Amino acid sequence: MKNRGTVVVGVTEKLHANAVGLDARAPLEVAALLVESQIEAAxxxxxxxPELCVGADYMAASxxxxxxLIYAAAGSSALMMLADALELGGTFGIDSGSVRMLMAGGIPTDCRMPGDTEDETGSLLASLADVSGRDTLIAVSASGNTPxxxxxxxxxxxxGARVIAIAHNPDTPLLALGDCSIFLPTAPEVVSGSTRMGAATAQKIAMNTMSTxxxxxxxxxxxxxxxxxxxDNIKLRNRASQIVQVIADVPEKQAKKALSLACDNVKLASLIAAGNLCVEEAQSLLDKEKGNLRGALGRLVHINQFQG
Structure with a gap:
């Protein structure tokens, strides 16, 4: 950005007020400053x-x-993007085919992450060729200016896709492009420009909150x-059993039997165990509530009361 011939330095590139003499201080003092700066960013x-709620609405609607959902970012912001996007399948059962990750230079397969890739935009037309008004793009850039x-x-x-824009400098081009613009006014980094610290912490919280x-x-x-x-592993199968036990108020043996009948589908298993239903009956209740378990359980209670 320029103003009357003078380069305006964004907040993400400024020096932190308490960073003078950082390299000459005791490790404990520096560690305390680094940790506190990230707590402040959080x-x-x-x-x-309110903006996070709007972004979540867009994502759910898509x-x-x-x-x-299409995530797009470079550098440290892309790593935070990956941390959110890659968890959606295992945590919430979101179909992997419904989530795409566009990282400048591609997702690393080793410890090299070249910085010049954030300026390369030639691949994006092909990557986004099939985007439509049904989709939501989550674009993340600490500076708000990443090409x-x-x-x-x-x-x-x-x-026609909706754009959720996340940046840490105000009045930047990225925020101007957002249908939902999320400005995170984090302080300058203790190590100037190292947005893998404070800015990244705030980005992760913002994206995790929206996706949840x-x-x-x-x-x-x-x-x-x-x-x-x-x-799909021992830990998660045990967790699934515990969830069914709590929701259906049944013992472990009954929960595991229900999960077996439901092919480890927790929603179906909870309904099967709670109402002594067959798979088809449980699926019908879920379908009527568009997959919402609370609504399906409410229908089950109503049915039981009517039959009683």
Whole structure:
């Protein structure tokens, strides 16, 4: 950004007020400063709760219409993007085909992450060729000026997709492109420009909050339990059993039997165990409530009361 010939330095590139002499201080003092700066960054997210709710609405609407969530970012922001996107399948049962991750330079397969890739935008037209109004793009850039992320947002917007823009400098091009613009006013980094610290902490909280709100809206969370998880290992199969035991108020043996009948589908198993239903009956209740377990359980209670 320029103003009357003078380069305006964004907040993410400024020096932290307490960083003078950082390299000459005792390790404990530096560690305390590094930790406190990230705690302060986390607090910033509390100031954008309405925006996070709007973003979650967009995300849930896209998946509800058969659209996709598309994450786009470079560098440290992309790593936070990956941390959120890659968890959606196992945690909330979101179909992997409905989530796409666009990272400048591609997802690393080793410890090299070249910085020049954030300026390369040539691949984005092909990557976003099939984007439509059903989709939502989550574009993340600490500076708000990253060429790769900006171009992804521009293309998605031109194709009618909704854009959730996350940045840490005000009045930046990325925020101007957002249908939902989330400005996270974190302080300058203790190590200037190293946005893998404070900015990344705030980004992770923001994205995790939005995607969790989205999952709740889609009916994949019940009383704080992940009722749409993919139970594909020993730990998660045990968790699935515990969830069914709590929701249906049944012993472990009955919960595991229900899960076996439901092919480890926690929502179905909870209904089977709670109402002594067959799979088809449980699925019918879920279908009537568009996959919402609470609504299906409410129907089950009503049926039981009527029959009683």
């Amino acid at each position: 607090r910033v997210v509390a100031g954008v709760l 998946l509800g219409k058969g659209g996709s 790769y992320t900006l171009e992804a947002a521009r293309i998605a917007r031109q194709k 709100l989205m999952a709740i809206q889609l009916g994949h969370v019940h009383d704080g339990m992940m009722v749409n998880l993919k139970a």
